Amino acid sequence: MKRARSRLIGWLLLACVGVFGATAAHAHPHVWITSASELIYAPDGSMTAVRHAWTFDDMFSTYALQGIESKTKGVYTHEELAPLAQTNVESLKEFAFFTFAKADGKKGRFLEPVDYFLEYKDGFLVLHFTLPLKTPIKTQELSLEIFDPTFFVDFKLADKDPVRLVGAPEGCKFGFQRPNDGAAGAQAMGEDNFLSGGNSNYGAMFANKITVMCP
């Protein structure tokens, strides 16, 4: 009796986990981006723009280059890649460029990207673009997060110089926080998320957070 009961309950639970879990777990990256960002400041000490240099993984780089003609085989100029860069920024627009600024509890809004181009370097595509802030932010503490809420794109801060302040007032300091090894973070935080069911921002667990403190 007891065995039958536990077996039956086991079946139902398993089925539940199987189907429910299967529908629930959506996030899985297909694209990896290594991000390096410059925060641009105006002479008055306000931040005016973010300049990104995003390096795509080799599989995606190859895929994106499919069918793109170049004069010299294996070498792509900025001009040859211009249409692709255009497509990239247009598509990224819908996803708010995966860049989320926050100061004094308010979200910073970005305008359309400027100065964008693609560079092909050692088998990798690097997308450069500048996101001007709609209104420059002048504050003591500012945070900038780079992540895909849906985790289709896995962002990673570059190992070397992931953040640089350009023209920032003297005394400004920055710090950054990497997702504690993406996968490990997913495991640790996943349980809490599952239990609380509250946090609706799965990808945020993989966020790369940059914080700037100014005097």
Added chain:
Amino acid sequence: MKPGQCKEGRRLGHALALGALAVAAVLTVDGVMHVVAAQTPFGGGRPVSDPHAGGLIGWLLARQSEFYREMSSTIRAAKSDGSAVRTLLAISFAYGIFHAAGPGHGKAVISSYLVANQETARRGIVLSFASALLQSLVAVLIVSIGAWLLNVTAKTMCGAERVIAIASYALIAAFGARLVWTKGGSFIGALQANRPMPGLALASASVSHDHVGHDHAGHGHGHDHDGHVHDEHCGHSHGPLPTELAGPGGWRRGIAAILAVGLRPCSGAILVLVFALAQGLFWAGIAATFVMGLGTAITVASIAILAVSARDVAGRISRVSDGGGALIVRGIEFGAAGLVLLFGLGLLSGYLFAEPLTCLQPIL
């Protein structure tokens, strides 16, 4: 099932049937949530992804990412070292298994369909393998024609993928609508036949009936097609169950299910194929794609078997209980049918699941 087990089952009947209903309810709510989420885009873009990422899922994701990332380096290595191809196939197989265990609508749709349509586990396995094979085939065809023969850009291939995806989602929705229509009829039939509901309260679980199922016989299920006798019923066989699979239309519907689920290729497979083509190892990419499909099929089939078994268990037990049994079975079927429809609509209306509608939409 032996008579002894039958009695046990009866006691458990209500509790477990209710449990099964709860599962169905959770699934339905989950589906609804996805559809709702799909209609309220996140910051003008895709909706935020699902919050229910368990520890197991996190682990699966990590493995999957590892395998996927290893694929590109292995393909590179295979250029000079033939033995790397074996590694590539092993990685692809593992990736397929893990990939299917994680995201994707395929297994959810297949499982729901199987539950709704009273399909057998064997049919579930066939459906899983056939749709995975089709999925691999579509990916290989897209890249063969698009990249290899015509040398179009990734963006153009995305366009083709989009058309196929929309067709596939529309098929799922149409398919779900049909199931809802049919199962809705059965459900209403069961509701009417069951009007003086013999208390679904757990207390009634102790009531014992010796002639189990006799009161099912008279149920008028408007949509019962042909009698199908399930082997393991307690005591005697039941009245006709709507087992459409036995009829000639059953296989046609099976093919529709395969098409609906298998048409849309996996973005990952397309990336791998294009990458392999660029490395001059297209055949290795094709082999990897099919092995990936094999892995996917195994996982999907396992989940499908699980779903069918759970339905059978719930159905068997609830049938043993009072008259509410038929209602519960019809309810589960109806819920599952609704789920297929919701998946279809959700996929069509927005981007259910983090899979974007187009292949690599955030960037291309």
